[in-house]
Amino acid sequence: MAPTTPDIPPVTGGVQLFRSCLVTTEYPGVESASKWLFDRFDVEYIVNPDQTCCTGLGYYSDLLPFPTTLGVAARNACVAVEAGHPIQSYLCSTCYAINKKSRNVLEVPEFRKQTNKALAKIGREYTDSVAGEIKHMHTLEILWSRHHSIPKLVKRRLDGIKVATHPACHYCKVFPDEVVGDAENFMIPEDLLEPTGVIKTGSYNEKTTHCGAGFRQRFVNPSISVAVTRQKLRRLAEEKIDVCVHMCPNCALQFDRHHSIIEQSANEEYPFVHLHTQQLVALALGADPDTVCGVKAHSQDVEPLLQRIGARERARV
Amino acid sequence: MRCGVFLCECGGNISGVLDLDSLADATRGSDGVVSISRNQFMCGTEGRRLIEQAVEDRGLDRIVIGACSRRFQGPTFERIARELRLGENAVAFANLREGCSFIHRDEPAKAQLKAEKIVAAAVARAGFQSDLPRGRTFLHRSALVVGGGIAGITAAEELAGAGIDVHLVEREQSLGGYMARLSKTFPTEDCAMCSLAPQLTGAALEPRTHIHTLTDVTEISGPPGEFRVKLRHRPRFVSEACVGCDDCTPACPVSVSSEFELGVAKRKAISRPFANAVPSLYAIDKRGQAPCKSACPAGTSAQGYVALVAERRFDEAYRVASEPNPFPSVCGRICTHPCESACARGEVDEPIAIAALKRFVADRVGPETVVEKAPLVHSEKVAIVGAGPAGLTCARDLAKLGYQTTVFEALPVAGGMLKTGIPDYRLPKDVLGREIDQIAALGVEIETGKRAGKDFTIDGLLADGYGAAFLGVGLQKSSEVEIPGAELEGTLRAVEFLRRLNLGEQVQVGDRVVVIGGGDVALDAARSAIRLQKSSGREPDVTLAYRRTREEMPALDEEIEQAIEEGLKVEFLVAPLEIVGKEGRLSALKLQRCELGEPDSSGRRRPVPIAGDFGELEADNVVFAIGQDIVADFLQGCEGVEIAGSQIQIDPDTLMTKKAGVFAGGDAAATGGWTAIEAVAAGSRAARSIHNFLRDEALLEVWPAKDAEARPSAEELAAAEVGQRLAVPLSAATERRGSWEEVVGAYSEEQAIAEAARCLNCAVCSGCESCVRACPAGAIELDQAETFEELAVGAIIVATGHKEFDARRKRPLGFGRFDNVVTHSQLARLLAPSGPTAGELKRPSDGAVPKKIFMLQCVGSRDCSSSGNEHCSAICCLFATLHASLIKQHYPDADVTIGYTDLRAPGKSHEEYYRLVQERGVRYVRSRAGEILEEPDKSLLIRFEDTVTRRKNEELFDLVVLAAGLEASSGTTEIAHVAGLQQGSAGFIKEYHPKLRPVDTQRAGIFVAGTAQGPKSIPDTIAQAKAAASRVVSMLSAGYVLTPAQVASSDVEQCIGCGICEEICPQSAVALTAGESPHAVVDANSCRGCGICAAECPSGAMTLGGFSDEEILAEVMV
Incomplete structure (x- = not known):
């Protein structure tokens, strides 16, 4: 299956890796694998200590008012531009969507004015110049922009490993027209992995169904939340995949932490594991499963997969 | 100037926002204004009377209309001015409606101010407006209708009737x-073809209607009334x-x-879409040359014989395979099959096993084929050497052309390298012998043991008395080492x-053999050595030493794999340096280790010696397979005849x-x-060239012109189901090491048919000529x-119509992926x-009658x-x-649900029909x-979710x-591109004015009808x-057209001839x-007065009538 994702102009630098609270606390390997890949793809980036939380979890859980989110987004944009790294590279689709949404709202004069009133207290302003410079990209988009360098970097072939993408709703559905590729059949994760020899799934039943997390739904309506996750797990199992690849820690968390629990309670088997796309690409390119990909943070046992792809042999990097 | 200002209330559209009395007061003092009037509808009869009165009473020479746009009502007032002998350019427009009252409805004060400015500006420009000259174009009393659907046919019928x-x-x-595809039409549920067929017949019989099918319009030039249209007629291949x-x-x-069946059925490469088609002629879908045929040096239509094998028509397949090549059984075994490398199926999964299919069909039919002696037509004899x-x-092709040919062969056997170079385990001698016998049966004399230069010259x-000679002497010795x-x-x-x-000589090899080289000859030598060792009771020890890597090896992949299975050892990146001897006999081979450098002229990476890195292989025999040379004793x-670099020098066009x-x-x-199939192709070319030479006339093409290559589109490739090439049987490596029996087996009949069925039919028509043989009327004309x-x-x-939205774009709906998701x-x-299905509703996956059907509306629309x-x-x-109703009538038990966004049923009897169908039990x-x-x-x-009851449903259909x-x-x-027409949303042709000129396009003299203009029903299409x-x-009845007044003109003196205007003019005027x-x-005549040329003209030579600098400056300086 040839790649269906269109090529985009290569991003080689000016990137601020936008740290995500969920990635940092739940799956730190996603951040380290992304950095590891940036280094190999010759993408110049910084991690900016001035960057703060996107507030997306709070906002989407109806805990924070939007003006707060807007102020934080405007400030994060200012610090990225000040640091000369205006391309915000998101590891999390929540960060991606909330910042893009804020970008749009900040084009409305009264909201910009209100936001700048608050920013003035910390000596900053979201100006036309900042608005013009700041760019919002999912980390996978940046990796895709450099995908031509992958084939020659492959150290561990993933021949015979079948992967399916779980597309993140907040990447694909909030700004469908800005998705790189087909918003209804998002393929960057599988297209990135193609040179490693994986078997791609492409479209499958309920590919666009969400993970079930639903922000506060996970906590206030757990039965509905988990029922959706189970439905998606069943569909993925029907495709006989080995790995479900993710692009959002919220989804990965919902699946990885609930996978075995749902299997037991439903008395069903879903014989596959969950990894972030960056983790699996990095593994194929020879990254260390522990120090780079952080697989020990996963609830599911990914060791059989690592054995199968030879990732427990000494890395030949 | 004596100017009259006429303010229109536009039935309240203008006067509801603007205070026209106050506007009149503000205008009254302007220079030249001698009369101001207002009326509810200035474009109506009363308005006209007001203007006439004012012109007569006040002696007006300019008229300013304060109303709507010039585009909308310009012709009305220009006509009044023309009839009052003021000249139509005496009219200036102040757009109070679109410019003021419509868009500033919420700010009347500002609108009023703007209106005053606009009217003042129109008055100011009116003073500079002068009369513009207009010419006449006389008209051709003929028309072109593009598109042969119901709209085009109806329009053609009307025109012919006039x-x-x-x-x-x-x-x-x-x-x-599109109408020809429909079953019934709404709301009457009458048969679509019953309405259409008489129209089709009428068009065919009407002497004034000239039908051009398989035709494209490639260019439209010239002014309206005398358009020049270029047509490209694509070949039908049927007369x-x-x-x-x-x-x-x-x-x-x-x-x-x-x-025609929209993918729910198949058709043949030669077909007619439906029984009552007009014209009734069949047509062949020939898209060029399939990649397999293009790649074959002999031009064999592999697609042709593969398709015939898939249809179990082996005799005909053999005919197609053997016509260009007298060695189909041989080539089915040993050909390098460039056809397979080119095969488009390889982009989906694996190439078709073309060679194996050729072998299957040639082995099956060849032995039964009786060859008769070809009649001698010409008196000249031709000598073939080799x-x-x-x-x-x-020799065969010349014999078929009617020449007596004699083949002289130096060796005691015929076959050349096929006989003496290829071992039995790849090409059994009886297979070759049979195909040579069939050549001889044509009347070709083969004299073996006759060496040119020695036994004859x-x-x-x-x-x-030989009229010509052909030298096919080959390269009969190994290159010097x-x-x-x-x-x-x-x-x-x-x-x-x-x-x-x-x-058949007794040949022995030692216990350790090293073969140097990486081509097919090296592999043949190595595998033969393995067999010689094994058949003399020794364990094979043969090593192939090659200077590059596996990737650059010219030998066929399957040969290399089979050899390795048989125990061949391979040393890559080594070049022979020296043969080490002991007592006059070799004992070892000293090797230089290499690495790959830059590519050489062959495109392969060059081996570069690594200084000081040597190796040695102990050996009893070293076989050099590093090239061949010509033996020039002939x-x-x-x-x-001249030779250079081991090659006889020839004119590549004629092979002489x-x-x-x-x-x-x-x-x-x-x-x-240097392959067998290239040799076959060269022999064929030479035969044609010799025929031309002997007849002294270019009767046959030596190098037949190749059609453009036909490859399936990326979309077609993506749609092809991924499968697998059927493997041919292969004897076990352990068995074959000691045996000279053929290694590769043949397909069974069922396997061959299954493998052939994988073909994608790239060119559609394969050129197999089966139709030529079947047609009793001799109507097939493939050239x-x-x-x-x-x-x-x-x-x-x-009237070029519409296409259905490609529902695959709505991927989650499964169209194209799920068998039972279809379109209407x-x-x-x-x-x-x-x-x-002859009208029986059968679901595509299994042919069962569906019991529960869901119709999902608005796919790709209202989206x-x-x-x-x-x-x-x-x-x-x-x-x-309509479809739900038809299903309910034929299958009353069927459960049909229509999931709609809004049910839209305007149009005569449509709402009633909707109600009737609800009553028939269709669920909306x-x-x-x-x-x-x-x-x-x-x-x-x-x-x-039923958004009326707010109930959520989950149902199986x-x-x-x-x-x-x-x-x-x-x-x-x-x-639209050819004619320079504007397209609106979803590509539909934009009409000149949606209300007043709904069938005119932006280009004068070109009109639009049917769904090319926008979605509509059949009755609406016919009306349009x-x-x-x-x-x-x-238009044509007038006999002539007046050229428009506001057109561009160029001052010859000022024009610098830069050509910018020519490039940018959207009308090509x-x-x-x-x-x-x-x-x-x-x-x-062609100019539509858009003014782009005047704006872009760098020298100021181009001006637009009615938009002189004076007029514009007067307008903007107010």
Whole structure:
């Protein structure tokens, strides 16, 4: 299956890796694998200590008012531009969507004015110049922009490993027209992995169904939340995949932490594991499963997969 | 100036926002204004009377209309001015409606101020407006109608009825368009074909209608009234002699998805879309040359014989395979099969096993084929030197052309390298012998043991009455080896080694053999050595030493793999340095280790020695397979033939050597690679060239012209189901090591048919000529080519129709992925009595009658996402209602649900029809399902919310029908580009004015009708087609047209001839004169007065009538 994702102009630098609270606390390997890949793809980036939380979890859980989110987004944009790294590279689709949404709202004069009133207290302003410079990209988009360098970097072939993408709703559905590729059949994760020899799934039943997390739904309506996750797990199992690849820690968390629990309670088997796309690409390119990909943070046992792809042999990097 | 200002209330549209009295007061003092009036409708009779009165009473010479836009009502007031003898350019417009009252409704004070300015500006410019000259164009009383659907046919009928000659152009092979595909039409549920067929027949019989099918409009130039139109007629490959007997379609082996049946059925490469098609001629879908045929040096139609094998028609397949090549059984085994490398199926999964299929069919049919002696037609004899594949093919083809040919062969056996170079385990000698016998049976004399230059001479043959000679002498010796020790005992040369072996000599090899080289000859030598060792009771020890890597090895992949399985050891990146001897006999081979450097002239990376890195292999024999040379003893007594670099020098166009009448080909005079199939091709070419030489006339093409290569599109490749090539049987490596029996087995009949069925039929028509043989009327003309025609017409109607929205773009709906998701157009074919199921509703996955059907509306319509269209496709609600009704009537137990967004049923009797169908038991649910899921039994799960009851549903259906919306057809987009027409949303042609000139386009003289303009029903289409025809009739009936007043003109003195105007004019109305100092000339008839040229003109030479600098400055300086 040839790649269906269109090529985009290569991003080689000016990137601020936008740290995500969920990635940092739940799956730190996603951040380290992304950095590891940036280094190999010759993408110049910084991690900016001035960057703060996107507030997306709070906002989407109806805990924070939007003006707060807007102020934080405007400030994060200012610090990225000040640091000369205006391309915000998101590891999390929540960060991606909330910042893009804020970008749009900040084009409305009264909201910009209100936001700048608050920013003035910390000596900053979201100006036309900042608005013009700041760019919002999912980390996978940046990796895709450099995908031509992958084939020659492959150290561990993933021949015979079948992967399916779980597309993140907040990447694909909030700004469908800005998705790189087909918003209804998002393929960057599988297209990135193609040179490693994986078997791609492409479209499958309920590919666009969400993970079930639903922000506060996970906590206030757990039965509905988990029922959706189970439905998606069943569909993925029907495709006989080995790995479900993710692009959002919220989804990965919902699946990885609930996978075995749902299997037991439903008395069903879903014989596959969950990894972030960056983790699996990095593994194929020879990254260390522990120090780079952080697989020990996963609830599911990914060791059989690592054995199968030879990732427990000494890395030949 | 004596100017009158006339303010229009526009029925409150203007006066509801603007205070016209106050506006009149503000205007009253302006220079030149002598009269101000207002009226409720200035464009009406009262308004006209007011203007006439004021002109008469006040002696006006200028009129300012404060109303709507000039585009909208300009012609009304210009006509009044013309009739009052003021000249139509005496009118100036102040747009108070669109410019003020419509858009500043909420700010009346500002609107008032703006209105005052606009009126003042119009008054100011009016003073500078002068009369503009207008010319006349006389009209051709003929019209072009583009598109042969119901709109085009109706328009053509109307025009012909009015006595106008019509050229009806259709890109498909027959008229009928989309309507011909429908089963029934709403709301009357009458048969679509019953309405259409009489129209089709009428068009065919009408003498004033000239039908051009398979035709594209490639250019439209000239002014309205005298358009010049260029047409490209694509070949039908079937002549008018076709009687429509249908004998050809059973004969055609190629089946592809039918466009007419919208993919729910197949058609043959030769076909007619439906029984009542006009014209009734069949047509062949020939898209060029399949990649396999292009890649074959001999031009074999592999697609042709593969298709025939798939149809179990082995005799015909053998005919196609053996016509260009007398060695199909041989080539089925040993050909390098470039056809397979080119095979498009390889882009989907793996190439078709073309060679194995050729072998299957040749082995099966060849032995039973009786060859009769070819009749001698010509008196000249031809001598062939060398009985290899080139010589024998040349002899065969010449024999078929009617020449007596004699083949002289130096060796005691015929076959050349096929016989002496290829071991039995790859090519059994009886297979080769049979094909040589069949050549001889044609009357070809083969004299073995006759060596040219020794037993006879070429010059002698020519003196003895041979009219020409062909040299197919091959490369019969191994290249010289130039390393120390090459002369030691135990060193062997591959060509000679294999020849001795294949001629039955007793050949021995030692315990350790090293073969140097990486080509097929090296592999043959190595594998033969393995067999010699094993058959003498030793464990094989053969090593292949090659300078590059596996990737650069020229030998076939399967050969390398089989050899390795048989125990061959391979040393890559080593070059022989020296043969080490002991007592005059070799004992080892010293090797230089290499690495890969830059690519050489062959494109392969060059081996570069690694300084100081050597190796050694102990050996009893070293076989050199590093190239071949010509044995030039035939030159004795052959004056004038030259050799350079081991190749006989030939003219590549004719294959003739420097000596007239002596030709050469094959390995000794290669024009391609040194392979058997290249030799066969060269022999064939030489035969044609010799025939031309002997007849002294270019009767046959030596290098037949190749059609453009036909490759399936990326979309077609993506749609092909991924499968697997069927492996041919292969004997076990352990068994074959000691055996000379053939290693590769053959397909069984069922395997061959299954493998052949994988073919993608790239060119559709394979050129197998089965139809030629089947046609009793002799109507097939495979050599037809494109032709071009130029017409002069007065007017054009574009009726190029629509296409269905590609529902695959709404991926979650599963169209194209799930068997039982179809569109309404496809359902129409499944319900049509003339359709593939004869009107029986069968679901595609298993042919069962679906019990539960869901119709999902608004697919790609009323959809603001990037994959859909915003517009309503207008017909889908009723189309679904019609189909639901038909299903309920035929299958009363069927449960039909229509999931609609809003039910839109305007139009005569449509709402009543909707109510009737509800009463028939069709369930309408206001919902919009977003995803369709396929269950393992192929039923379809849909979750939808009834937004009236707010109830959520999750139901399984047997069949889902998508109401895919309408978009402009590709033909509409093409004609828009060719004619310079503007396209609106979804590509539909934009009309000049949506209300007042709904069938006029932006280009004068070109009109639009039917769904090319926008989605509409059949009655609306017919009405619009008649309207367009009426516009053409009224235009052409006048006999002439006045050129527009506001057109561009160029000042010859100022024009610098830069050509910018010519490039940017959207109407192609400006052209540069020819000659040394070109200048721009405007065709006033074509110019639409847009002014782009005047704005872009760098020298100021171009001006637009009615927009002089004075007029514009007066207007803006107010």
